[in-house]
Each structure stands twice: as structure tokens, then as C-alpha cells.
Amino acid sequence: MANNSDHSSRSLSMSSGDNSVDLVDDNHSEKRFSDVAIEGDGEGVVDHGDSNGERVAGSEGVSRECSSASGSSSGNCSNGNNKFLESSTSNHLAKVGESKRHNPLSKLAAKLFDETVPLKKKLKWLNRIATVKGDGTVQFDVPGDMKTSSLDLGTGVASGGSTEVEQLDSPDVDDLPPMQIVILIVGTRGDVQPFVAIGKRLQEYGHRVRLATHRNFKEFVLASGLEFFPLGGDPKVLAEYMVKNKGFLPSEPSEIPVQRKQMRDIIFSLLPACKDPDPESQVPFTADAIIANPPAYGHTHVAEALQVPIHIFFTMPWTPTSEFPHPLSRVKQPVAYRLSYQVVDVLIWLGIRDLINEFRKKTLKLRPVTYLKPSYSAPPDTPYGYIWSPHLVAKPKDWGPKIDVVGFCFLDLASTYEPPKDLVEWLGKGQKPIYIGFGSLPVQEPEKMTKIIVQALELTGQRGIINKGWGGLGNLAEPKDFVYLLDNVPHDWLFLQCAAVVHHGGAGTTAAGLKAACPTAIVPFFGDQPFWGEQVHAKGVGPSPIPIEEFTLEKLTSAIRFMLDPKVKESAVELAKAMENEDGVAGAVNAFHKQFPRKKPEPEHSELHKPQKSHLSIRGCFLGTH
Known part of the structure; x- marks a missing residue:
């Protein structure tokens, strides 16, 4: 995964005064993650420290900083041996050194999922091992001598999978009557389109x-012949938010509303x-x-309230x-x-958490849930289907x-599809073009990016198709x-008309490019x-990804030249042939029928007026594993 040294990082902290979760960046400014109601005992986590480096909350809730003098160019606060950060005081150094000798992360990891430990303390421990980066990802390091078994906390998933391509034969559906299924x-459009295909097959x-x-x-x-029902949320607003904040954590207080x-x-909705x-x-x-799909926050809670089966499908890995x-x-x-x-x-x-519990109490008439009692040891009852080719990413064992x-x-x-006449004529006038587009994603500087694209095409002697998309590219x-x-x-x-493709790396666009045997550069x-x-x-079917922040003329030119290598085209053709006989839509429908x-399911006594037998885990909240 990309590791950009220029991103600021934010540590997660919890104010003991208002039980909220804050983000603290390099410039002292605190970013409120959300107004989260925290149940349980224990002290809050407060970030102190200064501003000369990336912050990671240390033991006793005090943040430690990763100075630029540490010699790490990747910004991951590592001393080269992937151990805990060094403190500025000799006393704290001694404590950290003692902790290293006893493999503290394995103990922290175990405590993090101990159902008897209050949530505040869990958050405090979490701050000791994890940093929220400026690109919206979560980074943490473990001691170099750590063994896999010491972090094997259980995934909630039965082992024994296979990396071989699964043959999802059509199951016996005679015992399944016609059903009313809601998806x-x-x-974005790329997220919706695979499910249109699945719905039509159902x-x-x-x-x-x-x-x-x-809407x-x-x-x-x-x-497409399916029934439609509107959900809340605007995909354009969501896309703009995700691009600006690089993920699910807000970069500015103004972004939180x-x-x-x-x-x-x-x-x-x-x-x-x-x-x-x-x-x-x-x-x-x-x-x-x-x-x-998992971003439909609350789906598993609706399934619980209605007492109907739920099947989760997603285009990215979400299972440990x-x-x-x-x-x-x-x-x-x-x-x-x-x-x-x-x-x-x-x-x-x-x-x-607070939104989900409000939804459960006010709308679903269910008891609120907490993360104090997760259950990762038992295999989940809820099935998951992952929408990608096993020839690209094999099913983990x-x-x-x-x-x-x-x-x-x-x-x-x-x-x-009937293409415009002028497009057909343009395609016929020369060599196959390079496709460049970023779909539904907004681009911060479309004019600058368009200029880079045109210059890269000129330098490499290639023709190009620029998809204007929501980003507004193409102002020539x-x-x-x-x-x-x-x-x-x-x-x-x-993509069948193109020599290669450059795009944002959405799962659907990636799939289309690979199916067309196109060498692919992802931004x-x-x-x-x-x-x-x-x-x-x-x-081997594309260059190293170019993070959007690093999109330069030099890197795009290099990526295009990489894709024009005949060996890369051979690899793309080989992968496309391997995918040729796959029918993911049939696989998804067969998986749904097989797992139904x-x-x-037996009713759960989780109404407000009845005692709750068990709490939901994090996986239950997002993937329906309860």
C-alpha cells in the first residue's frame, strides 16, 4: 500500500470531560471525530505533547512524537526495528524498553478484545499501538520479534479456506420459494452497478x-428492470467528503456535520x-x-429487527x-x-456507535449495543461474498x-450501446488510445491534471481518451x-478499444480494464x-500505484511507458484469459442460494422491555456476524 511521507497524522484521543473522541494533528488543532457516547469505567485518553512530528498516544494516555530526526523517511514512527516509539525522557525510555522485552503488544491486543475490560480503557490501549494517518488509513507497528500466534485473536471465521478457484455450482433451489429481496x-455508480447485475439474475x-x-x-x-427505493445520502457529497478526508475520518471540524x-x-432510511x-x-x-454492502450502516440491525437473513457482499476485503x-x-x-x-x-x-444505538432504540425498538462484549471465537452465521476474481486475489486459507x-x-x-459517430471515426484514425479517467471522484485541480495528462500523452507519442467525469477534467x-x-x-x-487504462482503482473499473486485457495504472x-x-x-499488469497527491508529469509518463512494454501486455492477456470463464454474477447468486x-432464525429477545442475551461485536455492526 502507498506510504506517503508528506501526510500528516492524527492520533485518536478521548476527552475525559465529555466522553468524546478527538483527533489531534501535527499543528496542535484537535479534530472532533464524532460525539461518541462511551459506556464503562476507566480514565479517558488525553493527548499532550508538542507539534514536531507525528503523534501516537502513549502509555497512560500521553502522546509520544516521532521526530524527523529518527531517520524514518516513511513517516511510520519506526526506529528501523518496528518497535515502540522512543520517549523524550529517560524514565519513559526505560519503561518502554521494559515493555518491549515482554512483548507488550500481544498483551494489549488480547486486552483490546477482553469483554470484561471497559471501553474507555480499550480506547486508551488502542492509542498506544495505532495512528490515524492524514490519508485516512490506520497505521501501527509491532515489535520485530512478535510471533503470529501471539496476535491470533480469532477472526470470527472458521478456518480451512482454500486459495484455489471455487466452483460455485448452482445449488438446489427447489426448496426455496420466490422471495422478496431488498438490496x-x-x-457511487461503480458500487451500485454489480448489484444491478446480481438483482437481474435473482x-x-x-x-x-x-x-x-x-436517488x-x-x-x-x-x-435495468429492477424496483427502486431511495436511500438517504448523496453519492456526490460522499465522494467529495471521502476524497477530501482520504477516508472515513474528518480532516477538519467543519467536515463533521x-x-x-x-x-x-x-x-x-x-x-x-x-x-x-x-x-x-x-x-x-x-x-x-x-x-x-458494509457502508449501508445499520443493515444488520434492520435484519435483526425484522428477523430475516442477511448476506453481505463487498468489493474489498473486510473479513480478518x-x-x-x-x-x-x-x-x-x-x-x-x-x-x-x-x-x-x-x-x-x-x-x-451513537447513531446506531439511536436507530436501534428509536426506530427498531431494540436495546442499544456496546463493544464491551464482542465474540470473535465463534464462527459467524452471516455469509459474505467478495466480488473480485480469485485469479487476482485468491481466497485466503x-x-x-x-x-x-x-x-x-x-x-x-x-x-x-451505440457509440457516437465522431468517437468511432476518431478511434479509426490511429493507434489504440490510452484511457484516462477518474469516474465519480471529484478532482481538486482539474485544469492542472488535464495539462499533465496531455503533456504525458505528447511525450510518449500516444493518443488519449479523457473521461471528464465528476472531476471536470478536459478543459483544454x-x-x-x-x-x-x-x-x-x-x-x-x-476498454476493448484501448491500449491501456489509467484510473482511480475502483473495483468495478479495475475489473473492466483487466477483463479487456488492458495494462492498468491506478491513481x-x-x-x-x-x-x-x-x-x-x-x-505484473501495471506499474506501482501513483497516489493522487503524487500525480506528476514524470510519474504519469513513466507509468504509460511501463504499460506499453510488450511483456506487461502479455501478462494482461494471460490474466484476462484466466478470468474469461468466470461468471461472478452467477457465483454471487449461487452463493446467496447456497448460504440461505x-x-x-430463532427470534432474539432483544426488545427494549426484555433482557438482552448478548452484545453485538464490531463485525456484527458492520457485517452482520451476530
């Missing part, structure tokens, strides 16, 4: 399918999406099953594994890969039978005959995009 999806089995997503995609969903309003609107009549025809609807870290984390040592998922879970949960890697899910748009001072500007064109048609903005950039590079419980 809850939050995100309809072929006789199911009634409602796709609930943002922006109403016409797209209806034109934006984030909170979007989250609230999404969460409180979920229940109507599952049980309200069609907003136009008024045809009644009651979900028999829920399919959702020892084979690679969470895409939203920066962890170098494989020993801590699995822990990275749990650390990210904790941070996300702190940001939405420690993912069990409840988890399927189904393949990329493509929606056939090329077969009915004067027309160029080697550049074609376009708006929306189906990738499954366009990640946030989230899972650096992860896909690394996977593409590891397969043949017996209705």
Missing part, C-alpha cells in the same frame, strides 16, 4: 428484487427500504431477505485474514495483518465455508487531435483503491 447499497429465479440506493441512480436501476448528516440519512410499499405504485413490500492487511490500514509486518481488521473496526464503530469469492460481477452494457486551452474528451461510456465497450484517491493498485502491480438458511 441495500451505499456508494429475478430470473422468480424473486422480486428491490434495489435501495441513492441519483433511480433511472439507472429502473431502466457533513459526515454525520450523510450517515444519519443513510441509517434511518434502511428500515423503510425493507418494508415500505413502492413509493410510486404503492405495491406492498416486505423483505424476506437482505443483501447489503493473516494473508493481507485491511485495505484501510498501513501495516508492514504480516504478523499484524489480522489485527489490522479489528483495529479499523474499532475506529469505525466509535464514529457511528483462513476464510471458511461461510465466505465466498464469487468473481467480478459485470453488467452487460456493451451489447446495447486548445483542441488536440490526439485527445478525445467524453462523458459516460460503458467501460465494457470502451488511488482513498479507501480500497491503493489495495487494488498493489494487486494489479503484483500481477433453510430454517427461519
Whole structure:
């Protein structure tokens, strides 16, 4: 994953006065993460310290700084041996040295998930090992002598998975009657499109399918023959927020109301999406099953209230594994890969906990939940399907039978697409072009980026197609005959006309480029995009990813030349052939039918007037593992 030395970092701190979680950056300014209600005993974590380096909250809640004189160029506050930071006082150095000799991280990790420990203390310990970076990722290091077994806290997933390509044969569905299925999806067009394909295939089995997503995609969903129901949140606002903040943590106090309003609107629109009549025809609807992606915050709680099965599908890894870290984390040592998922879970949960509990109490009439009693030892009942090719990222060995890697899910748009006449004529006048576009993501300096793109094409002697997208690319001072500007064109048609592609690294765009055998350069903005950039590079079908902050003429030119290497094209063709026989849509539908419980789940006595038998874990809050 990209490791940028110029990003500021923020440590997570908790004010003992108001039980809120703050972020502290290099310039002394505190950033309120969210107004999180914290239950339990224990002292708060307060950040003191100065401003000459990256902050990581140390023992007893006092932050330690990583000075630029430490010799670390990567900004990961490491002394070269991946051990804890050195303090400015000899007394603290002695304490840290003593802690190192006793492998403190393994003890901290165990305590972090000890159900008897109050949440405030857990947050305090979390600050000792993790730093929230300026790019929205979470970074932490472990002692160099740490063993994998010492951090094996359990994933909530049965082991025994396989890296071999799974054959998801069509299961016996005779015992499954036609159902009313709601698909809850939050995100951009690229997030919604795979689920349109899945919904259409489910309809072929006789199911009634409602796709609930943002209003922006109403016409797209209806034109595909699916029912539509509006969810809260605006994908343009969400995309702008994510690009500006590099992920889920706000970079400025002024950003918090934006984030909170979007989250609230999404969460409180979920229940109507599952049980309200069609907003136009008024045809009644009651979900028999829920399919959702993790950003649809609150989906598992709705499933609990309605007592219906839920199946989670996602385009990025979200289940703990020892084979690679969470895409939203920066962890170098494989020993801590699995822990990275749990650390990210904790941070996300702190940001939405009060909203989720308000939703449970006021809307769902369920008891509030806490992270004091997670259960990671028992295999989850909720199935997960991951939408990517196992030829690109094989199913980890420690993912069990409840988890399927189904393949990329493509929606056939090329077969009915009529390209503009001038585009067809332009394509026929010369060599295959390089595609460059960033889809639904806003670009901070579109004119500057357009200039870099045009210059890189000139230097490499290539023709180029620039997708203007939501970022507003393509403001040319004067027309160029080697550049074609376009708006929306189906990738499954366009990429077949291209020699190579440069894009942001969204899972859907990445999939389309690889399917078309295009060498791929990824310019990640946030989230899972650096992860896909690394996977593409590891397969030899593209250069190292270029983080958007490092997008320069020199790097783009180098990336284009890399992709034009015949050996890279050979690798891209080889990967495309391996993916040729995959049908991710069939794999997803078969996984849904295979994992669907043949017996209705037993009711849980979790109403407000009844005692709660158990608490939900972080994984339950995001993935429905309770």
C-alpha cells in the first residue's frame, strides 16, 4: 500500500470531560471525530505533547512524537526495528524498553478484545499501538520479534479456506420459494452497478428484487428492470467528503456535520427500504431477505429487527485474514495483518456507535449495543461474498465455508450501446488510445491534471481518451487531435478499444480494464483503491500505484511507458484469459442460494422491555456476524 511521507497524522484521543473522541494533528488543532457516547469505567485518553512530528498516544494516555530526526523517511514512527516509539525522557525510555522485552503488544491486543475490560480503557490501549494517518488509513507497528500466534485473536471465521478457484455450482433451489429481496447499497455508480447485475439474475429465479440506493441512480436501476427505493445520502457529497478526508475520518471540524448528516440519512432510511410499499405504485413490500454492502450502516440491525437473513457482499476485503492487511490500514509486518481488521473496526464503530444505538432504540425498538462484549471465537452465521476474481486475489486459507469469492460481477452494457459517430471515426484514425479517467471522484485541480495528462500523452507519442467525469477534467486551452474528451461510456465497450487504462482503482473499473486485457495504472484517491493498485502491480499488469497527491508529469509518463512494454501486455492477456470463464454474477447468486438458511432464525429477545442475551461485536455492526 502507498506510504506517503508528506501526510500528516492524527492520533485518536478521548476527552475525559465529555466522553468524546478527538483527533489531534501535527499543528496542535484537535479534530472532533464524532460525539461518541462511551459506556464503562476507566480514565479517558488525553493527548499532550508538542507539534514536531507525528503523534501516537502513549502509555497512560500521553502522546509520544516521532521526530524527523529518527531517520524514518516513511513517516511510520519506526526506529528501523518496528518497535515502540522512543520517549523524550529517560524514565519513559526505560519503561518502554521494559515493555518491549515482554512483548507488550500481544498483551494489549488480547486486552483490546477482553469483554470484561471497559471501553474507555480499550480506547486508551488502542492509542498506544495505532495512528490515524492524514490519508485516512490506520497505521501501527509491532515489535520485530512478535510471533503470529501471539496476535491470533480469532477472526470470527472458521478456518480451512482454500486459495484455489471455487466452483460455485448452482445449488438446489427447489426448496426455496420466490422471495422478496431488498438490496441495500451505499456508494457511487461503480458500487451500485454489480448489484444491478446480481438483482437481474435473482429475478430470473422468480424473486422480486428491490434495489435501495441513492436517488441519483433511480433511472439507472429502473431502466435495468429492477424496483427502486431511495436511500438517504448523496453519492456526490460522499465522494467529495471521502476524497477530501482520504477516508472515513474528518480532516477538519467543519467536515463533521457533513459526515454525520450523510450517515444519519443513510441509517434511518434502511428500515423503510425493507418494508415500505413502492413509493410510486404503492405495491406492498416486505423483505424476506437482505443483501447489503458494509457502508449501508445499520443493515444488520434492520435484519435483526425484522428477523430475516442477511448476506453481505463487498468489493474489498473486510473479513480478518493473516494473508493481507485491511485495505484501510498501513501495516508492514504480516504478523499484524489480522489485527489490522479489528483495529479499523474499532475506529469505525466509535464514529457511528451513537447513531446506531439511536436507530436501534428509536426506530427498531431494540436495546442499544456496546463493544464491551464482542465474540470473535465463534464462527459467524452471516455469509459474505467478495466480488473480485480469485485469479487476482485468491481466497485466503483462513476464510471458511461461510465466505465466498464469487468473481467480478459485470453488467452487460456493451451489447446495447451505440457509440457516437465522431468517437468511432476518431478511434479509426490511429493507434489504440490510452484511457484516462477518474469516474465519480471529484478532482481538486482539474485544469492542472488535464495539462499533465496531455503533456504525458505528447511525450510518449500516444493518443488519449479523457473521461471528464465528476472531476471536470478536459478543459483544454486548445483542441488536440490526439485527445478525445467524453462523458459516460460503458467501460465494457470502451476498454476493448484501448491500449491501456489509467484510473482511480475502483473495483468495478479495475475489473473492466483487466477483463479487456488492458495494462492498468491506478491513481488511488482513498479507501480500497491503493489495495487494488498493489494487486494489479503484483500481477505484473501495471506499474506501482501513483497516489493522487503524487500525480506528476514524470510519474504519469513513466507509468504509460511501463504499460506499453510488450511483456506487461502479455501478462494482461494471460490474466484476462484466466478470468474469461468466470461468471461472478452467477457465483454471487449461487452463493446467496447456497448460504440461505433453510430454517427461519430463532427470534432474539432483544426488545427494549426484555433482557438482552448478548452484545453485538464490531463485525456484527458492520457485517452482520451476530
